[in-house]
Amino acid sequence: MPVISLLTDFGLSDSYAGIMKGVIASLCPDARVIDITHQVAPGDIYGAAYALSSACPYFPKDTIHVTVVDPGVGSGRRIIAVRTGAGIFLAPDNGVLSMVADKYRVSAAYSVENRDIFIHPVSKTFHGRDIFAPVAAYLACKMDMAELGPAVSEKSLVRLDYAQRPELDEKGRLCGSVIAVDRFGNLITNIGREDIEEAFGAGRADGQEDICINAGDRIIRGISESYSSVPEGALLAIIGSTGRLEISVNAGNAASQLKLGRKDRVTAAPCDAIND
Amino acid sequence: MPVISLLTDFGLSDSYAGIMKGVIASLCPDARVIDITHQVAPGDIYGAAYALSSACPYFPKDTIHVTVVDPGVGSGRRIIAVRTGAGIFLAPDNGVLSMVADKYRVSAAYSVENRDIFIHPVSKTFHGRDIFAPVAAYLACKMDMAELGPAVSEKSLVRLDYAQRPELDEKGRLCGSVIAVDRFGNLITNIGREDIEEAFGAGRADGQEDICINAGDRIIRGISESYSSVPEGALLAIIGSTGRLEISVNAGNAASQLKLGRKDRVTAAPCDAIND
């Protein structure tokens, strides 16, 4: 029986996430539901896209990933179901699947329009309950995706505009930005290990002292091997769990210490070039 | 195997909710547990009653719904188990089942007194662990409700005093109030679609421009078809997912914008009567 993952901005104080699980348990009792998170900031499509693309590689390959961050609920926006090598993704067509689509080949996409599998009356404000949950349940119980509605082209899907990779400037510095801040205050950037190695040479991303990082008004010398490589309260740079450069504070919070957040600039370069 | 739903004010920072699940897994390993929410405000019986009555219609009809919002824990208050068409409800007898009982016929009610199925020693402060969880587990594993304790009459159950429906004033305005505020700041009122249609005519609740809503010091003209029917940041009224009139802000937060909350007054009327 496939897993259904849920990723929403419903929070955990209201009953919305629980209701989706009630619908799924009613329609496909054997489906197993796993929460990715329900605490995406309200309407934060980008944050949801990041969380989804970070999490989906670690789920079973036949998972049905349901994302409901849907500020356009009740409008004419489409609901789409997309098949990839990382499972089926069900989401509003608002760009939230962009990062997944950049990572995995989309082998089929459908516009979810078959009202026979919705809960009626379909509300104007809670398609998580009335459309996403029953559709996920039917898919988990082996309904064919082609029954959801007409096939659509991958090119027709709404794309999020985001800086997937950093840029190399004329002085040879990798210019990236913060793409996520986690509970610990770690500043996760779009500078990948492979970006550093491509720009500065193989093996330059791990435990190197001659790569410097500029974040806010601070220069961090070297890329650490672990948080505790530096004293408590000290800043460090490290290759984090998604293979990207992160700025952290050992036993502290880099986001609040540096007053930086999503979209703020982070630069990496050989130390002799960082200040040029 | 029936589902057990959990609805408490235990929060998610302590281990209390997890402990209830540990007890259930110990006593009825095949039971499936679904959280409605654990983040009801401490002791907020009304909020729990609303969340429960909103959620239970979407769960399997043999669900065992466990509600532990229980400021009287350890006192003489009864614990009750109630059978309805929406499943079995287990709760302290403090009114938290009132909204469910107004929606579904109660076919049987029992006072939970059979100490043989409690965990001993029964603490004075955590009946969720010592009574509610084991009783739910035994019910899920097919114990008969009559074994819980003596049958009691529905009339003996504690009732919450709440404004289930709005009132029509002498000027023909529907005078209601906010009954819940969700994570998005949506102000959910006790004015139902059917109240509007009864008062102002069939079809007057959806997409109408000549019904006006008064909330705080603002007048909202018309009932929208979706959040995005109005510009971002603008107020709107909409029939929400429970069939009730809600006040929202597109891509914003109505509760903070209007500084309104539970019990605050909301009025609906034909636009020419709203200001009378």
Added chain:
Amino acid sequence: MPVISLLTDFGLSDSYAGIMKGVIASLCPDARVIDITHQVAPGDIYGAAYALSSACPYFPKDTIHVTVVDPGVGSGRRIIAVRTGAGIFLAPDNGVLSMVADKYRVSAAYSVENRDIFIHPVSKTFHGRDIFAPVAAYLACKMDMAELGPAVSEKSLVRLDYAQRPELDEKGRLCGSVIAVDRFGNLITNIGREDIEEAFGAGRADGQEDICINAGDRIIRGISESYSSVPEGALLAIIGSTGRLEISVNAGNAASQLKLGRKDRVTAAPCDAIND
């Protein structure tokens, strides 16, 4: 199929806890996962130790308890797997299992070093995903603990320094401290029912009026039978669900009313001795 419990400081806003569940579902699909909590304060080993030792007695005896509060992730700290009468405990060797080890006999302990069962590449920052989750999944699917790595002695495990029991001072007062504060603001102390009975006589811990409690600048007279034994808003002392003395406010929050928190001093004594 054993239960896997999860206890982390990952929070619920990021996808970290969901990712661990994705890994477990991938490697041992039948394992059942129960969250104890993911909202331990970042890096709070003591808080995790308390939550774990409070929760584990109520789980099935073959549960695999996974604790990831791991400020030393990526450093040389060991990861240990410990067998006790309350199940298997998997955790960083940083003291987080101290309270469990004080409660249950450790019958075997292993250093988790078998890289064949990790997810590769092993990140420097997220061993929850790359080590703890797959190891827990393999254990749930019946891998023998001896395959995890070399056996280690219980004495080699890192110990947390904490005040397990209160002390009796020269005036016959039990001098303890707050060990946890829960969502309700209850101040949970290290003064157990058995400490009170040992010091002041059998039966002196429940519903007694002649034991007085000193917390902050307040004296509480007597140990109550339930929260509602005192008026709303009033302070009380009560034996809580872990058998320890707690300071509470009926329908209120003792921590904020008294401005007390973890490690603050609480004293219990016969009332005529409390002020000496």
